[in-house]
Amino acid sequence: MFIKRPPNGIDLPFPSEITPRAVYEGRRDFLARIAATAAVGTGIWEMANREAFAQAAGQRLAAQANPALSTSEKQTPFKDATRYNNFYEFGTDKSDPAENAHTLRTRPWTVTIEGEVKKPVTLDIDRLLKLAPLEERIYRLRCVEGWSMVIPWVGYPLSHLLRQVEPTGNARFVEFTTLADRSQMPGLRSRVLDWPYVEGLRMDEAMHPLSLLTVGMYGQVLPNQNGAPVRLVVPWKYGFKSAKSIVRIRLLGKQPRTAWNDSAPNEYGFYSNVNPNVDHPRWSQATERRIGEDGFFQPKRKTLMFNGYDQVASLYTGMDLKKFY
Numbered sequence: 001m002f003i004k005r006p007p008n009g010i011d012l013p014f015p016s017e018i019t020p021r022a023v024y025e026g027r028r029d030f031l032a033r034i035a036a037t038a039a040v041g042t043g044i045w046e047m048a049n050r051e052a053f054a055q056a057a058g059q060r061l062a063a064q065a066n067p068a069l070s071t072s073e074k075q076t077p078f079k080d081a082t083r084y085n086n087f088y089e090f091g092t093d094k095s096d097p098a099e100n101a102h103t104l105r106t107r108p109w110t111v112t113i114e115g116e117v118k119k120p121v122t123l124d125i126d127r128l129l130k131l132a133p134l135e136e137r138i139y140r141l142r143c144v145e146g147w148s149m150v151i152p153w154v155g156y157p158l159s160h161l162l163r164q165v166e167p168t169g170n171a172r173f174v175e176f177t178t179l180a181d182r183s184q185m186p187g188l189r190s191r192v193l194d195w196p197y198v199e200g201l202r203m204d205e206a207m208h209p210l211s212l213l214t215v216g217m218y219g220q221v222l223p224n225q226n227g228a229p230v231r232l233v234v235p236w237k238y239g240f241k242s243a244k245s246i247v248r249i250r251l252l253g254k255q256p257r258t259a260w261n262d263s264a265p266n267e268y269g270f271y272s273n274v275n276p277n278v279d280h281p282r283w284s285q286a287t288e289r290r291i292g293e294d295g296f297f298q299p300k301r302k303t304l305m306f307n308g309y310d311q312v313a314s315l316y317t318g319m320d321l322k323k324f325y
């Protein structure tokens, strides 16, 4: 589906319609393969489909490295990052998303951005992908359960998208709603969370350069189990703030409710900054296990304040982070 003009009639002023080299190169590979294997017509319909398929999981997605915002720590092996997941819409076992997420249809896909903005819009995913040059950033991601990974993500700053819709002066929070479709997501039969999965950030957190709107990892289009076709990665917060498979972004005057906070408010606060000094009520957050690197019985690593992303500390000056956990 290609929405040239969104239903609400408001179009985005694109900084450029130039296809990022990454996407272009990926498409060229794909078209070359198509041409070699099949005789395909050149009607509009086929063209649209080729474009859609060019973004299928596993498709190469090159991006400009951003060393300044990347850790040089050893990367988690691809097989661990794609087989040890939390994506409850596909089941609660770590291996469930890799086994079940093949039923997720990532095209057609739109993301609606609305609320306290001057230019609300419904964007087709392939348009969203081209809004800004793609970067590769190697981030640590720390799960509230006590494990972490180091993953080369591909995306662009969320701030870029938010600026384009022109937030009003009332916008103080951002709410992210993710897909909840029973026909694609077997995990929705369980009442483990109140679906859809919803997360939120304060406006300044969302606008922080580290907050990454993510469409790929390890140089390829996001595997379904990692939140295709578009997710958030907020590296200084526990992993559950990094919502997967986003369909709606709403700017709000008030703090939104969030799925994890609803399910257990004393365990999962709205802020959920990685904080070794604030224990989860049922376990310590002082240390972590690095998936894929350390064996289960290896000594654990010390968890760092803000997951080591000290540059966000100034967002919280004057706030008691034990109270706002």
Ligand SMILES: Nc1nc2c(c(=O)[nH]1)N[C@H]1C(S)=C(S)[C@@H](COP(=O)(O)O)O[C@H]1N2
Pocket: 081, 084, 085, 086, 087, 088, 089, 141, 142, 143, 144, 149, 178, 197, 225, 226, 227, 238, 239, 240, 241, 242, 243, 244, 245
């Ligand atoms: N929609 C949705 N997003 C989600 C989750 C989920 O269950 N559903 N789990 C979160 C949690 S708890 C973590 S740790 C990260 C895991 O991301 P990864 O599997 O890519 O490492 O995704 C987050 N995003």
Ligand SMILES: [Mo]
Pocket: 086, 142, 143, 144, 145, 238, 239, 240
């Ligand atoms: Mo998590």
